Amino acid sequence: MEVIFWWMPLLWLLVIAGVVAVLLWLRRKRAGADSSSLPIANSERLTSLPGYARALRRYRALLAGVCASIVILLLVGIGLTMRFASVDVRQPELKSRDIVLCLDVSGSMIDYDSEVVDVFSDLADEFEGERISLVIFNASAVTYFPLTSDYDYIQRQFAKLQEEFVSPDQSYYEGTLIGDGSSLVGDGLASCATKFDAPDDPRSRSVILVTDNLIAGEQIFTLPEAGQLAADRNVRVYGINPGDSSAKSYLDELATEFKQVVEATGGGYFALEDPENIPAIVDAITAEQAALMKGPVQLVRTDEPGFFVLLAFLGVAGLFVLAWRLRR
Incomplete structure (x- = not known):
């Protein structure tokens, strides 16, 4: 106390x-000015009464x-x-998770990307201390917005991207077609894995990679090489693969490679047939890890x-x- x-x-x-x-002072002044008071004779008879x-x-x-x-x-x-x-004296514990949402924006992925962005828009309202970044890629990668915990800004960017997904102009893919091919997943993952700043801070770092892994063209990084780059930087990769379904059994080899790469980083792999499953998958990813940092002493x-x-x-x-x- x-x-x-x-x-x-x-x-x-x-x-x-x-x-x-x-x-x-006021009392003295009043007493000096008041000369009209007169004594009362025989007042002791009144004051001696028991009732008085x-x-x-x-x-x-x-x-x-x-x-x-x-x-x-x-x-x-x-x-x-x-x-x-x-x-x-208190030293609060702060959740410190950095998440890079890494979206393949090739033509086959738009419906799934829209669902993922919608889910992350809802999750951003519940985050506290987490930072989010969005990177989109096709033949090349573009940072849609860098790591930030300004959730009002994040919501505006998600809303803008959703509008671009359905816009006839399709401006969302600007800057992602610089390269030889499309859906260059290895290059996209390598770009996403290098978007984390402050390497000395004990923050949890995750990449959520959404792609069907249908690579067409010449890559600088293969998917295994990009996965190793992420692991070397202590970045966990979580893969969501709409291309892995019972209707596409001919893609088993690609799905197996995708799964092996992300699990080698300490992350996880999720096959997907229905976009409505994405909220549950993202909830599982974001609940799995969150490093606790000691805040400033207060x-x-x-x-x-x-x-x-x-x-x-x-x-x-x-x-x-x-x-x-x-x-x-």
């Missing part, structure tokens, strides 16, 4: 002394009670302005006015009751 404004009693004493001095004596004692007792209530309220005022407070002062509030209640109640009795 500590007193924040310990000097307040001195200020109150000065104020009270000033008020008393003014009242005394009882009434006088009751009056003095009530007046003393009123004065005591005023003193209590005055002390309460002093106590409240001094601000008695408890002091606690000195927390909490006002403790309870005792003075109780005294104030008693003082006000007593003042009203005694003043009412005194008036009668």
